[in-house]
Amino acid sequence: MNWLSQTLASSLGKKLIMALTGLFLILFLTGHLIGNLQLLKDDGGQAFNEYAKFMTTTPIVKILSYLTYISIILHVIYSLILTINNLKSRPIKYAVNRQSENSVWTSRNMGILGTLILIFLVIHLRSFWYEMHFGSIPTIAYEGGGQIKNLYLIVVEAFSHLWYVILYVVSMVALAFHLTHGFQSAFQTLGLRHLKYTPLIKIAGLLFAILVPALFALQPVYLYLKNL
Amino acid sequence: MYFKLKIWRQKSPEDKGGFQFYELDDVSPDMSFLEMIDVLNESLEIKGVEPVHFDHDCREGICGTCSMFINGRPHGPQRGVTTCQLHMRSFNDGDTITIEPWRARSFPVIKDLVVDRSAFDRIIQAGGFVSVSTGGVPDANEIPISTNIANEAMDAASCIGCGACVAACKNASAMLFVAAKISQLALLPQGKIEAASRAENMVVQMDSEGFGTCTNTEACVAECPKEIGLVHIARMNREYFFAKQSSENISLR
Ligand code: SF4
Ligand code: FES
Numbered sequence: 067m068n069w070l071s072q073t074l075a076s077s078l079g080k081k082l083i084m085a086l087t088g089l090f091l092i093l094f095l096t097g098h099l100i101g102n103l104q105l106l107k108d109d110g111g112q113a114f115n116e117y118a119k120f121m122t123t124t125p126i127v128k129i130l131s132y133l134t135y136i137s138i139i140l141h142v143i144y145s146l147i148l149t150i151n152n153l154k155s156r157p158i159k160y161a162v163n164r165q166s167e168n169s170v171w172t173s174r175n176m177g178i179l180g181t182l183i184l185i186f187l188v189i190h191l192r193s194f195w196y197e198m199h200f201g202s203i204p205t206i207a208y209e210g211g212g213q214i215k216n217l218y219l220i221v222v223e224a225f226s227h228l229w230y231v232i233l234y235v236v237s238m239v240a241l242a243f244h245l246t247h248g249f250q251s252a253f254q255t256l257g258l259r260h261l262k263y264t265p266l267i268k269i270a271g272l273l274f275a276i277l278v279p280a281l282f283a284l285q286p287v288y289l290y291l292k293n294l
Numbered sequence: 295m296y297f298k299l300k301i302w303r304q305k306s307p308e309d310k311g312g313f314q315f316y317e318l319d320d321v322s323p324d325m326s327f328l329e330m331i332d333v334l335n336e337s338l339e340i341k342g343v344e345p346v347h348f349d350h351d352c353r354e355g356i357c358g359t360c361s362m363f364i365n366g367r368p369h370g371p372q373r374g375v376t377t378c379q380l381h382m383r384s385f386n387d388g389d390t391i392t393i394e395p396w397r398a399r400s401f402p403v404i405k406d407l408v409v410d411r412s413a414f415d416r417i418i419q420a421g422g423f424v425s426v427s428t429g430g431v432p433d434a435n436e437i438p439i440s441t442n443i444a445n446e447a448m449d450a451a452s453c454i455g456c457g458a459c460v461a462a463c464k465n466a467s468a469m470l471f472v473a474a475k476i477s478q479l480a481l482l483p484q485g486k487i488e489a490a491s492r493a494e495n496m497v498v499q500m501d502s503e504g505f506g507t508c509t510n511t512e513a514c515v516a517e518c519p520k521e522i523g524l525v526h527i528a529r530m531n532r533e534y535f536f537a538k539q540s541s542e543n544i545s546l547r
Pocket of ligand 2: 349350351352353354355356357358359360376377378379
């Protein structure tokens with residue numbers, strides 16, 4: 067094995083991949099959220115549709131979106147590899163184990179939270195990403211632009227179902243808990259720990275973990291109530 | 295004090311093992327946990343029953359041998375202590391106390407509560423040597439080291455290799471132990487010379503011993519009797535990543 071693949075195959079190398087892909091996905095979430103906030107505009111979906119067109123046709127965004135796909139896939143695969151190996155590292159469990167005395171629940175259950183997020187992601191991508199890329203979406207014409215896909219219509223339709231809104235809200239709670247551990251954990255894995263900056267990272271991580279999923283969850287709730 | 299004890303008994307590494315129940319009365323609250331086991335063993339011996347095997351040596355919290363998973367936590371309910379420093383007053387009269395060996399693929403049970411921790415020794419060996427000048431005795435304080443650095447290196451050096459970090463970790467990861475050892479030498483000028491190869495070799499050895507991988511749950515830090523901090527794991531990660539991209543060791547496993 068050459069030195070690079072040996073590094074990435076080591077325990078710390080796998081953690082490095084988890085941390086880097088996780089941080090990239092945090093950046094992605096930020097961008098995705100900014101786009102989604104267009105849904106709150108009261109313009110019949112114009113800003114949102116233009117954003118959706120921008121996201122699917124601009125070359126630089128294309129590159130970023132491929133990086134996002136790769137990050138998601140690597141994050142999932144490496145978490146599976148690590149989890150399986152970690153389970154094997156303790157073949158006989160304790161009869162009594164008071165883990166809650168020494169660690170927080172979220173930090174021990176990133177796999178469960180991640181699985182919930184992954185299930186959500188599949189449903190979410192099927193509903194919107196797949197429709198946008200491969201589905202037949204009605205188009206709409208705006209002043210100064212040609213015909214563009216009216217994804218807004220699909221979104222509004224989807225969020226008129228209560229169960230779908232609930233699914234989104236619950237998934238965002240899972241995402242929030244995943245982020246409370248993941249955000250600061252990524253910095254620790256990269257070795258970025260400092261008396262001055264770590265407290266800031268922890269606060270930023272907590273704010274991010276609360277605000278971003280809350281704002282994501284706001285969209286379906288808002289659209290549902292608006293179109294009641 | 296009166297206690298019901300549920301203790302893991304296992305004749306040999308191959309034996310399946312299981313829990314045995316014992317009752318013990320007239321336990322002084324000022325006894326250490328190990329003394330309580332001594333009393334139990336005396337009573338067992340009188341009855342002709344094989345005493346409970348357990349590791350112990352210094353009985354003053356500095357050797358790290360007294361490994362016992364007590365009521366779901368390494369070294370019992372108290373923070374920052376080893377089993378030998380734990381006293382029976384930390385329990386309530388009439389409690390049932392469950393005692394198990396460390397559980398990890400890399401720490402196989404030898405007998406009862408005794409586990410084989412030589413994986414730790416092999417990790418230390420993999421760290422290799424530290425270059426020293428073999429000339430005359432150097433003057434004290436010849437190499438200037440700031441107090442902060444000296445203190446932090448001392449904190450890392452206080453690791454007693456007990457394995458509670460592995461025992462507590464849900465992944466049975468040895469990273470706190472390895473980090474303490476790497477950190478201790480990486481901080482000091484004397485250890486800087488071989489710092490890169492030390493970090494690389496110790497991590498390779500840690501992986502090949504079959505320990506799990508840290509997920510930053512921080513359980514190790516909470517259970518470490520010497521309160522070794524996460525800052526050392528972060529330093530190990532930095533040392534390792536830096537070593538990997540800068541060293542010329544390209545033929546490592
Ligand atoms: S780091 Fe702490 S818990 Fe781990 S072996 Fe050293 S002293 Fe024991
Ligand atoms: S017997 Fe030495 S630390 Fe407990």
